[in-house]
Amino acid sequence: MLVVDNLKKDYNGFQAVQGISFELEPGDVFAFIGSNGAGKTTTIRMIATLLEPSSGTASLFGVDVTKDPMAIRRMLGYMPDFFGLYDDVKVWEYLDFFATIYEVPPRERRKVIDNVLELTDLSSKRDAFVQSLSRGMQQRLCLARCLVHDPKLLLLDEPASGLDPRARSELKELILELGRMGKIVIVSSHILPELEGFCNKVGIVERGQLLSFGPTSDLTRSSGTTKHLVISTLGSPEGTLAWLTSQPNLTEARLNKDGNIECSLEGDDAAQAQLLKSLVEANLPIRTFADRRIDLEDVFFQVTTGAVN
Numbered sequence: 001m002l003v004v005d006n007l008k009k010d011y012n013g014f015q016a017v018q019g020i021s022f023e024l025e026p027g028d029v030f031a032f033i034g035s036n037g038a039g040k041t042t043t044i045r046m047i048a049t050l051l052e053p054s055s056g057t058a059s060l061f062g063v064d065v066t067k068d069p070m071a072i073r074r075m076l077g078y079m080p081d082f083f084g085l086y087d088d089v090k091v092w093e094y095l096d097f098f099a100t101i102y103e104v105p106p107r108e109r110r111k112v113i114d115n116v117l118e119l120t121d122l123s124s125k126r127d128a129f130v131q132s133l134s135r136g137m138q139q140r141l142c143l144a145r146c147l148v149h150d151p152k153l154l155l156l157d158e159p160a161s162g163l164d165p166r167a168r169s170e171l172k173e174l175i176l177e178l179g180r181m182g183k184i185v186i187v188s189s190h191i192l193p194e195l196e197g198f199c200n201k202v203g204i205v206e207r208g209q210l211l212s213f214g215p216t217s218d219l220t221r222s223s224g225t226t227k228h229l230v231i232s233t234l235g236s237p238e239g240t241l242a243w244l245t246s247q248p249n250l251t252e253a254r255l256n257k258d259g260n261i262e263c264s265l266e267g268d269d270a271a272q273a274q275l276l277k278s279l280v281e282a283n284l285p286i287r288t289f290a291d292r293r294i295d296l297e298d299v300f301f302q303v304t305t306g307a308v309n
């Protein structure tokens with residue numbers, strides 16, 4: 001289990017991370033989302049024992065990152081946002097080097113390398129030179145390198161940046177597999193659609209603060225207090241939209257690209273039922289009235305603009 005408790009980082013008086021707390025369990029794939037400069041890398045580097053927190057703690061399976069950094073390092077794999085690979089080195093040599101650094105016993109190294117190559121779908125590139133690989137493959141090789149010591153926690157800082165859609169989808173499968181293997185995976189991004197479908201937990205960080213944290217399913221569907229709705233009408237969508245905009249507790253009513261109305265209602269199930277009743281009573285020819293699944297991008301904008309809690 002990873003417990004991050006009120007972690008803070010000051011850079012000469014500038015508070016880059018202002019008290020971030022969250023907990024993750026084995027198997028959790030956590031999307032750590034925020035704009036550039038929000039504090040993602042700083043947070044990740046503190047968990048990775050590379051940066052000393054100004055205050056607060058982080059512990060992995062009971063081991064505090066500042067008290068026993070070496071024990072933490074043995075349990076984690078860290079992929080920085082800008083990674084360098086070595087030239088004139090073959091894929092297997094590169095992994096062998098890291099397996100050696102991580103003190104994988106010599107007679108186990110071959111098997112470990114085979115395993116991580118298979119997991120990252122690079123078995124056919126075993127004897128290729130690192131610089132001959134595509135960017136997506138290099139990214140997977142970098143991840144393979146983080147896996148040679150079978151870490152319990154993976155910190156992947158913007159791993160999908162610069163990847164084409166196919167490489168991104170392969171990376172996504174790999175990350176989901178790591179979650180299924182029972183690892184804790186933290187994946188950061190400032191590009192929201194990149195992480196759609198990656199994660200079972202989401203955290204949104206802005207200006208050093210974690211504005212929202214929880215299971216993806218809770219954030220992306222209607223909650224007890226906020227209903228996200230999509231409404232279609234046989235009549236004029238603009239007319240219905242105008243009617244809706246005048247309703248209390250209704251936020252962000254707009255037409256979507258299909259000509260249907262999307263809106264959010266501050267209220268419970270009874271309020272939702274009441275809204276439907278009022279629509280019908282207003283003689284608006286409502287065809288459908290349904291809960292709308294929202295995506296991470298919606299969540300991000302709602303959270304960061306404070307429209308929805």
Ligand SMILES: Nc1ncnc2c1ncn2[C@@H]1O[C@H](COP(=O)(O)OP(=O)(O)O)[C@@H](O)[C@H]1O
Binds near residue numbers: 011014016038
């Ligand atoms: N070494 C540093 N010294 C001073 N300020 C820094 C340093 N590293 C990061 N910052 C500042 O801290 C804030 C958070 O940065 P960072 O953690 O890199 O954000 P993110 O990874 O979310 O883009 C930014 O405002 C950044 O300019």
Ligand SMILES: [Mg+2]
Binds near residue numbers: 042081
């Ligand atoms: Mg960063």
